[in-house]
Amino acid sequence: MQETGSLPIRTVMDRNMIAADTTEVRSREQAAGATALRLLGSFDVSDTLQAVAESARAALGAARATCYVISDDRVVSSVYTTETDPRARAFLERTVGMGPAEVPIWRHQLAQADPLVVVEDVASDTNLPEALVARLRAGAFLGIRVEHPSVLGEDGRPALLGTLFCTYSAPRLIGSAEREAARGLAALTALALANARLRAEALAALDENRIRARQQEALRRVATEVAAVAAGAAADELFAVVAAEASSLCGAECGLVVRGAGERADVVGVAGESAAAARKRVSGGAAGVLAPLGRALVVPVRTGGGPWGAVVVWCDPDEVPATVQAVLAQMAELVAVAIASAEAREALRTSERRFRALATHAPVGIFEVAPGGECRFVNERWSELTGLSMAQAAGRAWTGAVHPDDRQGVLERWRERVAEGGEFVAEFRCLSSDGGVSWVAGRAVALRDEAGAITGYLGTLADFSERKRAEEELRRQASVIRVVIEGVPAAISLVDRAGKLLLSNAAMDRWDEERGNPPGRTVMERARARA
Numbered sequence: 001m002q003e004t005g006s007l008p009i010r011t012v013m014d015r016n017m018i019a020a021d022t023t024e025v026r027s028r029e030q031a032a033g034a035t036a037l038r039l040l041g042s043f044d045v046s047d048t049l050q051a052v053a054e055s056a057r058a059a060l061g062a063a064r065a066t067c068y069v070i071s072d073d074r075v076v077s078s079v080y081t082t083e084t085d086p087r088a089r090a091f092l093e094r095t096v097g098m099g100p101a102e103v104p105i106w107r108h109q110l111a112q113a114d115p116l117v118v119v120e121d122v123a124s125d126t127n128l129p130e131a132l133v134a135r136l137r138a139g140a141f142l143g144i145r146v147e148h149p150s151v152l153g154e155d156g157r158p159a160l161l162g163t164l165f166c167t168y169s170a171p172r173l174i175g176s177a178e179r180e181a182a183r184g185l186a187a188l189t190a191l192a193l194a195n196a197r198l199r200a201e202a203l204a205a206l207d208e209n210r211i212r213a214r215q216q217e218a219l220r221r222v223a224t225e226v227a228a229v230a231a232g233a234a235a236d237e238l239f240a241v242v243a244a245e246a247s248s249l250c251g252a253e254c255g256l257v258v259r260g261a262g263e264r265a266d267v268v269g270v271a272g273e274s275a276a277a278a279r280k281r282v283s284g285g286a287a288g289v290l291a292p293l294g295r296a297l298v299v300p301v302r303t304g305g306g307p308w309g310a311v312v313v314w315c316d317p318d319e320v321p322a323t324v325q326a327v328l329a330q331m332a333e334l335v336a337v338a339i340a341s342a343e344a345r346e347a348l349r350t351s352e353r354r355f356r357a358l359a360t361h362a363p364v365g366i367f368e369v370a371p372g373g374e375c376r377f378v379n380e381r382w383s384e385l386t387g388l389s390m391a392q393a394a395g396r397a398w399t400g401a402v403h404p405d406d407r408q409g410v411l412e413r414w415r416e417r418v419a420e421g422g423e424f425v426a427e428f429r430c431l432s433s434d435g436g437v438s439w440v441a442g443r444a445v446a447l448r449d450e451a452g453a454i455t456g457y458l459g460t461l462a463d464f465s466e467r468k469r470a471e472e473e474l475r476r477q478a479s480v481i482r483v484v485i486e487g488v489p490a491a492i493s494l495v496d497r498a499g500k501l502l503l504s505n506a507a508m509d510r511w512d513e514e515r516g517n518p519p520g521r522t523v524m525e526r527a528r529a530r531a
Contacts, residue, residue, distance in 0.1 A: 045196040049080040052164070052189045057082045059181045060142065060174075062166035066092055067146075067189060068106070069162045075099045104132040105143065106163060115145035115186070116179060121171035139170035144182050148190040151197060161193040215327045218245040222334050229338040232345065238338055239269025242311060242331050247271045249324050250297065252315035257301075257335065259309040268309075299328045303336045303343070311335070365440070365461035367398070368447075371454050373414070385440060385461050387432040403429035403437060410442075421446055421454060430461070439468040478503075 049067050056065035066081040076095045083089045100107045108128065109117050119125045120140045122133055146162040153159035164186050222245060225238035239257040247255030248271075257269030297317040301308045311332050313320075359366045365382030369375050375393045383389055386401035393401070402410050406428040417424040424444040429437050444459025481503070485492045491508035495501050504512075 045192055046078075046080070048192040049078075049189065052185055052192070053080045053082050056164060056166055056182070056185050059185065060166050060178050061168075062142070063138070063169045065164070065166045067162060067164050068095065069193065070160050072159075074160065076103070104129060104135060105141075105165070108132060109143050109145060109163060110160075115147065116182060117143045118174050118179060120174055123171070136167065138167035140168040140172050140174065142166045142174055142178070142182055144186040146186050146190045146193060148194040150194050161190055161197075164189055211323070215249065215323065218249055219327060219330055219334070221245060222331050226334050226338040226341075230341040230345075235338055235342055236268070238335065240271065241269075242335055243269040244271035246299075246311050246313050246328055246331060249327060250313045250315045250320050252313045254314040256312040257309065258312055261307065261309070265309070272314075297325070297328070299325075299332045301332045301335050301339070303340050308336065308339055364463075367393075367444075367459050367461070369398075369444075369457050369459075371418075371456055373418070376456065382461055385432070385438055385463055386430050387434070401430050403431055405429070417444075418457075424457070424459065427464075437465075438463055439465045 049069065053065045053067045056062065056067075064081065064083050066079065066083065068076050069078045069080075071077040076098050079093050079096060081089060081092050083092060095103055100110055119128065119142075122128060122136055122138055122140060125133075128136075143163060143165045145160060146164060147158035148161060149158055151159045151161060164182070166182070221241055222238070225233075225241050229235050229238055243255040243257050245255075247253070252272070254272035255270070256267050259266050259268045295314070295316050297313045297315055297320055299311040299313075301310055311328055313328070317325075359377075359379040362379060362381060365385045366377075366379040367375065367382050368377040374395050375390075375398045378386075378388070378390050378393050378398070383393075386393070386398070388398060388401050399407065399411060410426055410428045413426050414424055423446075424442065426442050428440065428442065430440050431437060440461045440463055442459060442461050444457045446454045447456045447458055449455050485494075485503070485505040488505065489507060491505070491511040493501055493504035493508045
């Protein structure tokens with residue numbers, strides 16, 4: 001070969017051709033890059049990647065350019081190619097879902113240190129496996145890994161986002177300009193894929209926030225209804241809201257709240273269909289078992305007394321996200337709280353009704369006062385004894401029912417017992433509205449909460465006026481008898497059946513004294529003394 005200076009003519013010719021080719025390559029690269037850049041901001045990354053493939057084929061003068069997109073789990077997720085032959089295109093697209101082990105050229109590319117792999121003569125390259133050469137069906141190829149520093153793998157290095165391949169029908173020289181053009185297009189591809197991932201992550205975060213907000217709104221609505229039930233409202237609206245929110249969150253056609261189980265199961269809340277149709281969905285299974293017909297997500301509702309029922313949503317449980325199932329579990333807990341509140345309120349109402357019935361028909365006066373002594377409740381018998389109605393006894397006005405002569409002593413004793421937290425017991429007189437006087441025995445005990453703090457006092461007033469009058473009559477009669485026997489000159493004594501001395505007049509006392517008998521001796525003792 002003829003030489004020019006120290007360089008072969010072939011070398012000089014090649015360099016001249018390379019210089020010319022470089023100018024052309026750069027011109028094509030600029031045109032292709034401009035097209036790709038215009039599409040880079042598109043929300044549809046498919047258009048951008050297809051443009052990159054078209055730009056790569058045009059800029060590098062390739063027979064075919066193909067862009068493979070790699071997913072997070074390192075398999076091909078999509079393919080963008082300039083191939084127009086249907087069979088060849090289908091062959092390329094069959095790589096979707098494949099990993100490096102199933103795509104030889106990808107495996108070969110990953111094994112290289114440099115992201116850019118160039119083979120100018122496939123048939124004569126001894127580094128390529130024969131199977132790969134047979135599958136390429138190309139004279140030369142260029143491949144480059146697509147990576148971006150903003151997307152890192154588990155090892156902390158840039159993750160593989162995709163690969164860009166250009167194939168040539170015959171062996172050819174792939175110059176530095178074409179290689180730089182390939183790197184530039186790979187950078188555009190990496191930017192597009194990184195942007196797509198960031199956009200997908202942002203949209204996923206936005207969707208997650210929307211979903212979380214929707215779930216929180218559902219819980220807020222249920223909690224509002226629970227508060228209403230705790231305030232005394234019926235639970236029907238709560239059950240309807242739970243059924244509606246549960247079916248909405250799961251995207252299901254029907255949601256139910258079921259009370260009981262088996263043959264005793266009853267639909268108390270329904271969304272999506274009529275109550276009659278919903279009841280047909282729940283079969284009468286074995287006792288204690290809820291047996292919905294078909295696929296359903298069943299979330300049990302348990303109260304302190306054990307299983308109460310369930311929230312049932314007609315859907316495939318496997319398709320309901322764990323976060324939604326957690327929200328349904330919280331709903332079930334809120335339903336349990338509402339049920340417990342309603343049951344406690346009904347138990348309290350029942351207890352109050354029983355207390356009122358007992359207090360109304362009790363033969364004694366019943367009253368309740370606050371820790372400070374303010375009247376809370378009096379029954380009818382108390383009003384009869386004191387002459388004060390419930391309204392008239394309010395506050396501390398009840399003290400006006402105590403007889404003026406007894407009032408100070410009663411109040412002092414009341415304050416002493418309250419200060420000690422002990423039981424109040426006293427007998428005193430009450431004034432009735434007509435001016436009458438009744439003797440009553442008052443008794444009151446402290447009411448305490450679970451912590452032992454005094455919350456008030458509950459007491460009774462028992463009328464013992466008849467007993468008091470009988471005692472006074474006995475005292476009067478005894479006084480009359482005393483006057484009578486004292487007026488008799490004869491010695492008189494009154495003894496019981498056992499001979500115990502109950503009463504004696506002065507004459508009998510003098511008689512005992514004259515004989516040396518101590519006073520108060522029984523008849524038998526006196527007889528023995530005389531003997």
